[in-house]
Structure formats: structure tokens, C-alpha cells
Amino acid sequence: MATVTGWAAKTFGDAAGPLADLIRASLVRAHTRARNGHEGVQTQTLEAYGHGLYAAQYEELEVGLASLPATTPMRLQGRTLMILGEHVIYPFRYAKKDVPVTAARLRSATGFRAELIRRHGPEPMQQALDLGLDELDEQEPRPDLSLLSEDVKLVLVAYACSMTQGVMRIEWGSAELRREDRYLIWHHHEPLHPPSP
Secondary structure (H helix, E strand, C coil): CCCCCHHHHHHHHHHHHHHHHHHHHHHHHHHHHHHHHHHHHCCCCCHHHHHHHHHHHHHHHHHHHCCCCCEEEEEECCEEEEEECCEEEEEEEEECCCCCHHHCECCCCCCHHHHHHHHHCCCCCCCCCCCCCHHHCCCCCCCCHHHCCCCCEEEEEEEEEECCCEEEEEEEEEEEECCCCCEEEEEEEEECCCCCC
């Protein structure tokens, strides 16, 4: 069982240790499925692996976390996310090589993932500079996001993974999204070491 930190215990209570173990195992299974899919279609590019991993991460977390009491699945943006207590668990592959999670950056400052982070992540450490560019502000939430209670907080499960090396690094915590360069500003993050192969 995983070592439970103060942050994890405060966030998830008694479920923190089993949750950490289940998340790690689920992401490793998602990688294995994606690698097997890539090998099955025998493409020269890694498209099958990338798309397979994206879909499998949600499916494996749904199956893995379903055994925990007080978890609720919710369909958002065509994927099932798991809610434990007042926290929604969101997986995010931030790198294809073993780099620190502080290097995590979104591809876009708009879209479902960015809006989820802005609406359910922590309050920004610094207020955004108002340049009068109101057209970038998203006033109405996407229909799927309006299904989430405003009280639900986001826990990002950020991981580095590649087809050849597998899951190299997993961290969880809370982060805000800096719109101007799309970097995640971590308020808290800590490692979830992947299980040994």
C-alpha cells in the first residue's frame, strides 16, 4: 500500500492509500493496452498508441476506482471521470519522457480540459492582468461541466509515459492554468511511484 501524505489523507481520508495504489495500477494497465493496440495495427507512427492511451486511461481508472466506497462515475465530454467524495480525478499525460511535472503544459488554453482546470482547480495565486480582452473569457460552462457541482474540486493525475518506456512518473495534486503560456502552476503535487514491472 502507498505511503499516505498529509495532503492525500486530508483530501481523500481513509481511501487515500488504496486510491493511490489503484491509480498507479490503472495507468500501467492503460499503457499496456495502448502498446498492445499499437503492436496489433503495426503502424509506423505512434497514433494508435496515443489515441489508445487517451481512451484507456479513463476506462482503466473507471474500472480500478469502482471498488472504492463513495466513488461515483460521471460522463463528461464522452469520457467517464470518477468522483470520490468532493474530488473529481482527472488523468493527464503531460510528457512522453521523464521530465518533472512542473514542465506540464496544455496544448490549448481553451477547450474542455482547460475549462475544467479553471472552474474546479484552485484559486489562482495571482490575479490575471486585465487587458480588456473579454473575448477570451468563457462565460457559460460547457454543458457537460455544468453537471459538476461547483463544490467539486479537481485532482489532476499527471503522468509521463511513452510506448517504449511505459509509465515513468505519476504525480497528483492541484494546479491552476496560466492562460498566457498554458503551463500548469502547481499549488501542490506529489509523486505516485508506478509499480515495478
